[in-house]
Structure formats: C-alpha cells, structure tokens
Amino acid sequence: MKKGDHLFLVDGSAYIFRAFHALPPLTRKSDGLPVGAVAGFCNMLWKLLREARDTDVGVTPTHFAVIFDYSSKTFRNELFSEYKANRSEPPEDLIPQFGLIRDATRAFNLPCIESEGYEADDIMATYARMAEVAGADTTIISSDKDLMQLVTDHVSMYDSMKDRQIGIPEVVEKFGVAPEKMIDLQALTGDSTDNIPGVPGIGPKTAAQLLQDFGDLDTLLERAAEIKQNKRRENLIEFADQARLSRQLVTLKTDTPIEIDLDGLRLEPQDGPKLIAFLKAMEFNSLTRRVAEATGTEAGEVDAAAVEIKAGSAARGPDLDKGQASDPVRVEASSVAALTPKALAAKRAEAAAGANFDSDAYVSVRDVETLDQWIADARAAGVLAFSSQTNSLDPNQAELTGFSLCSTAGKAAYVPLDHKSGSSDLLGGGLVEGQIPQGEALGRLKALLEDDSILVIGQDVKYDWLVMRRHGVTISRLDDTMLMSYVLDAGTGAQVRESLCDRWLGHAPIAYKDLAGTGKKALTFDMIDIAAATRYAAEDADITLRLWQVLKPRLVAKGLIAVYERLERPLVSVLARMEARGISVDRQILSRLSGEFAQKAAAIESEIFDLAGGSFNIGSPKQLGEILFGRMGLPGGSKTKSGQWSTSAQVLEDLAAEGHELPRRIVDWRQLTKLKSTYTDALPGYINPQTNRVHTSYSLAATTTGRLSSSEPNLQNIPIRTAEGRRIRTAFIAGKGNKLVSADYSQIELRVLAHVADIPQLRQAFADGIDIHAMTASEMFGVPVDGMPADVRRRAKAINFGIIYGISAFGLANQLAISRSEAGEYIKTYFERFPGIRDYMDETKAYAREKGYVETIFGRRAHYPDIRSSNPQVRAFNERAAINAPIQGSAADIIRRAMIRIENRLDASGLAAQMLLQVHDELIFEAPESEVGRTIAVVREAMENAAMPAISMKVPLHVDAAAADNWDEAH
DNA sequence: TAGAAAACGTA
DNA sequence: GTACGTTTTCTAG
Numbered sequence: 004m005k006k007g008d009h010l011f012l013v014d015g016s017a018y019i020f021r022a023f024h025a026l027p028p029l030t031r032k033s034d035g036l037p038v039g040a041v042a043g044f045c046n047m048l049w050k051l052l053r054e055a056r057d058t059d060v061g062v063t064p065t066h067f068a069v070i071f072d073y074s075s076k077t078f079r080n081e082l083f084s085e086y087k088a089n090r091s092e093p094p095e096d097l098i099p100q101f102g103l104i105r106d107a108t109r110a111f112n113l114p115c116i117e118s119e120g121y122e123a124d125d126i127m128a129t130y131a132r133m134a135e136v137a138g139a140d141t142t143i144i145s146s147d148k149d150l151m152q153l154v155t156d157h158v159s160m161y162d163s164m165k166d167r168q169i170g171i172p173e174v175v176e177k178f179g180v181a182p183e184k185m186i187d188l189q190a191l192t193g194d195s196t197d198n199i200p201g202v203p204g205i206g207p208k209t210a211a212q213l214l215q216d217f218g219d220l221d222t223l224l225e226r227a228a229e230i231k232q233n234k235r236r237e238n239l240i241e242f243a244d245q246a247r248l249s250r251q252l253v254t255l256k257t258d259t260p261i262e263i264d265l266d267g268l269r270l271e272p273q274d275g276p277k278l279i280a281f282l283k284a285m286e287f288n289s290l291t292r293r294v295a296e297a298t299g300t301e302a303g304e305v306d307a308a309a310v311e312i313k314a315g316s317a318a319r320g321p322d323l324d325k326g327q328a329s330d331p332v333r334v335e336a337s338s339v340a341a342l343t344p345k346a347l348a349a350k351r352a353e354a355a356a357g358a359n360f361d362s363d364a365y366v367s368v369r370d371v372e373t374l375d376q377w378i379a380d381a382r383a384a385g386v387l388a389f390s391s392q393t394n395s396l397d398p399n400q401a402e403l404t405g406f407s408l409c410s411t412a413g414k415a416a417y418v419p420l421d422h423k424s425g426s427s428d429l430l431g432g433g434l435v436e437g438q439i440p441q442g443e444a445l446g447r448l449k450a451l452l453e454d455d456s457i458l459v460i461g462q463d464v465k466y467d468w469l470v471m472r473r474h475g476v477t478i479s480r481l482d483d484t485m486l487m488s489y490v491l492d493a494g495t496g497a498q499v500r501e502s503l504c505d506r507w508l509g510h511a512p513i514a515y516k517d518l519a520g521t522g523k524k525a526l527t528f529d530m531i532d533i534a535a536a537t538r539y540a541a542e543d544a545d546i547t548l549r550l551w552q553v554l555k556p557r558l559v560a561k562g563l564i565a566v567y568e569r570l571e572r573p574l575v576s577v578l579a580r581m582e583a584r585g586i587s588v589d590r591q592i593l594s595r596l597s598g599e600f601a602q603k604a605a606a607i608e609s610e611i612f613d614l615a616g617g618s619f620n621i622g623s624p625k626q627l628g629e630i631l632f633g634r635m636g637l638p639g640g641s642k643t644k645s646g647q648w649s650t651s652a653q654v655l656e657d658l659a660a661e662g663h664e665l666p667r668r669i670v671d672w673r674q675l676t677k678l679k680s681t682y683t684d685a686l687p688g689y690i691n692p693q694t695n696r697v698h699t700s701y702s703l704a705a706t707t708t709g710r711l712s713s714s715e716p717n718l719q720n721i722p723i724r725t726a727e728g729r730r731i732r733t734a735f736i737a738g739k740g741n742k743l744v745s746a747d748y749s750q751i752e753l754r755v756l757a758h759v760a761d762i763p764q765l766r767q768a769f770a771d772g773i774d775i776h777a778m779t780a781s782e783m784f785g786v787p788v789d790g791m792p793a794d795v796r797r798r799a800k801a802i803n804f805g806i807i808y809g810i811s812a813f814g815l816a817n818q819l820a821i822s823r824s825e826a827g828e829y830i831k832t833y834f835e836r837f838p839g840i841r842d843y844m845d846e847t848k849a850y851a852r853e854k855g856y857v858e859t860i861f862g863r864r865a866h867y868p869d870i871r872s873s874n875p876q877v878r879a880f881n882e883r884a885a886i887n888a889p890i891q892g893s894a895a896d897i898i899r900r901a902m903i904r905i906e907n908r909l910d911a912s913g914l915a916a917q918m919l920l921q922v923h924d925e926l927i928f929e930a931p932e933s934e935v936g937r938t939i940a941v942v943r944e945a946m947e948n949a950a951m952p953a954i955s956m957k958v959p960l961h962v963d964a965a966a967a968d969n970w971d972e973a974h
Numbered sequence: 975t976a977g978a979a980a981a982c983g984t985a
Numbered sequence: 986g987t988a989c990g991t992t993t994t995c996t997a998g
Binding site: 713923 | 986987988989990991992993994995
C-alpha cells in the first residue's frame, strides 16, 4: 500500500445492528427468512463500491475490508469483568443474519476479517494506523463514536445511512473536542451500553468543558481539587481510578495481531456471477438486476447459490459467541456461475461473434399499446439500447424522426414519429399515416429514460442525450459502447459503429448511404420509407445492445472499468451541457476582420504577381513551387513525400532570410487567407439561428492519448500566436452581465513528466515556483538564471518540449536550426544532467514493446501495435508517441477529472458560472460579473486538486486564471 | 464527387 | 520530436 491509496473499512458488526433497527423489516419471499439487515448491508456495499465517488466520501477505494466482532469475550473482559455485561440477547430475527452477512461479504469478493479476543474496533484501529504509516488514507464506514478517536487528517469516517462524512471538524462540532481527545472524553462520560463506568455526573458537555480547561485527563485528575463545583470535584477525586480504567477500556488497540496485511486488502474486481448467485439466493431482485447490468453479467444464466442457513442457536454467528465462522457462500458448480470475469468476457465474445442478425424480426411500432409493451420489456430487463433517429447530424438542430429500442439481443423495434411522405406525391411532404403522436411517445420515453433503474445504452450517446434534452428528456443513467471500446482499444482503430460491429459481431450493418443515398441528393431520415428505416434503426439498437454485452464484461476482465466509469462516462453529460450552451460570437467583429484581411491579402496578391512576373494561383503549392523553384530558379529546400518541392512556411522563411522578397510575401498572404477562410469567414456560419451562439462538438474518443477533440467548428485551434490572429479571439464574448473566465494549467505536461519520471531538479523547481526553462538552461549550460540571455533559455525550452515529444536529434536540429550533431550533443548533455528522464524513456519504450500499450497515471491505455514494426522509421515514430502518450494522456485525464467535478463545485458554492469550452489545458467559463472572483477561486481549487485523491502528485499543479469581456483579454 | 496531399491553426 | 481539425488544391474515378 502506498501514498494515494485509499482504504475503506466497513464496521460490519455495528452496521448489522443499526440496519436491523433502522430499516423496514424484510423477509425472503419464498420462506419468510428475515433478511432486512442483509439487504441493507448489500445495498450499502454495492453503493460504496460502485458509486463512492458520487457520495460525500468523494473518493474511490483501492483497498477494502469488512471487519466483524469475533466473540463477546475480549481482552477488555480481563481488565474489567463487567465490560459489556449488560448486553441483552439480540432479537430472534437478527440471529440468522449474522452468518448471512459474512456470506454476503465474501460474495462481494471482499475480505471478511475477525480476530479472536479482539473487537472489530481494534482491528480497524490497527489497519487505519498501518495505512497512515504507509501514507495512505482511510475511511471507516461507521458512525460509532467509539471510533472517532481514530480520526486524523488521513482517517475519516463515513455514515453510510445518513450519507455524511465525519472528519476532524465534525467530531469537534459534535463533541467539542478534537478526535485525539475523544478517549479522555469517553473515559469521563462512560458508556452505559458498553457498561463503561466513567465518572458519575459528568456527561459529554461537562467533559468537553473540563478537557478544554485542563487539557487532558491526567492533568484534570491531578488538579481536580481546583474545581469549584463541589459535587463535580468530589466525584472526580473519588472516581479517578474508575476514569483511568474507563480510559483503558475505550482506548482502541492499534497493535492487534493481523493475519492479512494491507496489501491483502487490495480491492479485487467484482466477480459478477458469484455475487449474483448470492443475491439471487437472497431474492434481492432489484439489486441483482443492477449488479448484472453493471458487471455485464446475464443474470438469467446464473443459478442461485446454495446458502446454508443455520437455525436457532446454531445460527449464532461469531458476533455473539465462540461460534465458528460460517461457511463461505457455496456457489454451485454451475458452468456460468463459476466463470471468472476473463472467462465470462471470452464467452460473451465467442457467442457474439457467431451472432445472427435477422432484420425481418424487427418491428415497427405504430400504436401506443405496442410501445407500452416494449417499454414494459425494457423495465423488466433494466437495460435498454436506445438510438434516436433525426433529420440532422447537428444535435443542436436535429428534430426527432423516430427512435429504436432493444433490451434483448435480436429483438428490436423502431418507433417512427415524424416520417414524411415523398415529394413526388402531389401532397408531398405530408406526415405518413400510422405514427404515434410525438407528445404521447415523448411522455412515455421521458418516464423511461429518466428512470434511475433503467440503464440507457447508446453508441456515442452524447448525440442522443443532446437531441433528447432538446425534446425535454434528460437521459440519466447511461452506458456508451463507443467509450467502452475506446477505453479498451484506443490506438487500434476508430471506435465507430461499423468497425465495432464487424470486429465483435462479425456483421456488416446496413450502411446509411444505402438507405438515403449520398451527396446533395441524400435524403434526411424523415424522408425514408418506414419499413427500410425500421430495418436500419432497429438493427442499430440491436448492435448497440450486443456490443454492450461483449464490451462491458471485457472492461471488467481487463481491469479498465474504473477508467471507463471515472474518466469517460461522467464526461458525457458534462460535455453535452457545454455543447448545448455554446459560446457567444460577435458577427460584426468577424465581418470587419474579414474585410480587413481581404484588403490586405489583395494588396499582397498584386505585389506577389509583380514580383513573380505574372498571375497564378497562390494557394496552389504546385503552381507556387513551379514559379519559385522553376521559373525564378530559387534554391529548393526539402521535398514533400509525393516528390514535389515543399513550399512550407519553414522553407519560405529560410528563403526570406536570404533576402528574397517573394517568399516573405507568400507567407504573409497565406497567414491572412488562412485566418480569413478558416476563422472570420467560417465561424459566422456556425452560429446557431435559435441560440445565436456557436456550439462546437467534442469527441471523447478521437485521440489515442485521451485528449478531447473539437470540431464543427474546431474551437481548440483559435489563433493566438500572432497579433493578427489574436484579434479573432476578441470576437468570442461573454453574454450580457457576464464575463468570460479562462483558467489554464501552467506547464502541466512538464509537471506530469517531473512526477512520472521523478526528477529531483524538476520537482524542486516546480515546488519553488521558479522558471522551469531557465532552470533547465542553467543546469545544461551552466549559465546563472539571473541575467540569462533569451536565446539560452529558448534553446532549453525547445529541449524541454522535445523531451515531452520523445526527442530526436533530427527534430531538435530542425527546431533550433542547428546541426544534427550539435542537437545530439545537447541531448547527451541533457541526459547527463537528468538521467532519470533517460531511464523513464527507456522504461516506457520497453514497456510499450512488451505490452503493446502504455498507461497514464490513472490507468488509461494507449495502444501502439506498430511499435514492433520492422520498419525503423515506423518503429521510431511509435516509440516517440509511446513516450509522449503517458505525459499528454495523464494531463488530459487530470483536466477530465477537473471538468467532472467542477459543475457540482460551482453549484455547491451557489455560483451560476457555466463551463463553455475546453482547450486541452484550459477551461473557459461564462460567469456573472459579480461572481467572477469566487468563480475563479472555486475553479482553481478544483483544477489544482484534480488528481487527488487517486494520485498525489509529486509536484504542485498551478492554474492561472483571468476574466474579461472577451477571450483574448481573459486568456 | 470522394479522398489524398499540403499547408497551418491550437495545446 | 507529440496530439488534433479545417481549408484549399489536385487527382482519380
């Protein structure tokens, strides 16, 4: 166990008593066996394991154990024979549940820990202190005040029934003393339920006051004579020994003998079939369904486990007496129930590969009664593959044409809502008969898709989310097969429907263009014949469900479910909301700029023609090459891969530096026409007529490293480097009464490098907040930071960037316009000064070669199958990419984590700010003018701590933030 | 008309 | 030297 890990300790014995009294009685349906406390326990464990991040605990466990009392006789009875002597027998209905709760723990694949002669509290105390020594954090799932003495900066408690975290401030608030004083406080007050005597007449309030006045128990007892109140003074003197005994009784042992060490508590993947076998035996139907869906297990294929219930006194679990630990769940050796996650994933893949698609079996739903039947089926299944069909690719404009449903493989339906008849018809464009009125269908859909007990599965579900939201429906629980595939296979190919379908299901789905045609004449979906639309759309949902059945268990088997659930799935709705908001763009500014750029470009154009001695298409590199290197006879630089002379800016700049005028002008012309065509002319066309804002589309699954990408329009490449380009940013403006807030990570990739490669000088420099490039230059060239020439720093900066990109002498030489041998010398010097970087690079390359992928610090994988290529160029390229991916990808993961948290943080602070854009290391918000300061504080806090608690970075993250009326000034 | 190539905007 | 998306030109069909 190490720093950054998080141990969860569940106080099993306390939980069962509390649940028994707090929860409504529940009996197993078939035989009336009382199982209410077991049900509560299972639900809590499931919630902790699956949704820990959504609760106030705010963290996800890496280690996990459930601790029980073993027997009622412990070492405390030797200190004080009356300890817990007044405990009465547990209720009859609770007795059989003691054994079951242990069975449940094992079914969850969790360690079930108890120790003879010790209470659960002592075992938890021991583990918590061990974890603290290891630098890890602990959360104790209990609200028992006896455990509050354990609370520190690294140990907190969590009351699962009230969803409340108990840290140092909460203890102080409740008892008026810090956690470490709880022992003294309990020694004074005693505890009637445990029969701990304490000092008569002293309750919690008095005890807290006394401890505040005197510091601790020993001092208090020594100086008891100073107390003014007669009775209190006398009692403290008379019962001093009793207080000391009480203190011994309430002090938890932190050196309990431990059989399983901390590493043995590492959280193992959920074993779906094993858990489902137990839940089925308990007849916990809704939890069974949820577990099945989350673990990708087909509940119907799993037999109920044979769970042995001991009746009467024989059932007395170890909670009560010397009894033996009950048998583990005996999962019957049914073929499926015994499958490991790996075997299940393999079995699913095998079954799916031979799947049969029968488009004749698909149904068009044309009346409400039939729709209700399909909805009932979805509810029974608890899962629903859903696909919206629309008349536009733009989810911010699309109207719903119909939707398809599938909850059982092979059984899918299409519900047409807004299909129009063909234009050849005399009354062309009319609604086709026999479609459910949209309002009726949407009402039913809303109830279904917003229901928390239904998991909605989509392929690229962000699109459906946006479309449905515009129709008043907010999809709540979702899974996305595209994102599952991305987590499993980023780097091995596009995560699109067709390739996934071919790869996993061995099936080529109906192509959209076969349905609608292509190009200008392409039909929108509402113009497509309903029979054909049904074959296409129902198949779409069928494919999605089957892919989900294959991919979900695969995520579990590969240990990637956490990456999917923590870094991918929660971002779907976050990004959807950002896209829906859009950003305000000032048409006038763009139009003015466009005119200006056009004028300047025209002027340059005539200069160019004068210099070239005739007109030609300046935008054609081919014609330009002929003029420059043919007609004018300038010395050609490099060639492109198709053998043409390169006319890249680099080549032209070099020629300009030699005093040639034409190349200089070409570069200027290109800059202006680029800005005009890509930005000032194109952006207004993206302004949505309804919202008057520009809505980009983010892709979650487009990059190998985990970065997002933005398109239509791409708002991640708005110019900033040149003064001319920057002016485009002034057109991105805040709405009335608002400001744009820009918050960006400073040097996040170099910080990640310092963390993963663990470079002492880099860590120190970041810790001290000094100029990292200057530090590098100083180390390499021996030049003091003070008064360093700009060029020396520039070279070091290029090297630092080069390192992140998987440096080569060739690339560095190009960048710095120096010889390759000189660049090689620089690199050699760099590695001598920072040997850890070379080690990191070598290790990463070796890892990638062996595994075929590399991982970010959060476990995201990027695949590089070609790293084993026999072609040295291909191999070298893949090696550089593999070196870069953990750095770029970890930074991408960090900002993803920030984005996932930030909405709630703003909300909780009562701030109205809205996140609009992400540009890899920068987030843009729109915030009311009066809240700018507080917004920046909340955003910065969330971004700087985004790696926590999963990873404790070895360098601090730093965020710069500013606000202004437009993006140029805010950045 | 679709797709590749060249160029260039961002982190 | 890493990671992207969009534009224009040019070519192949």
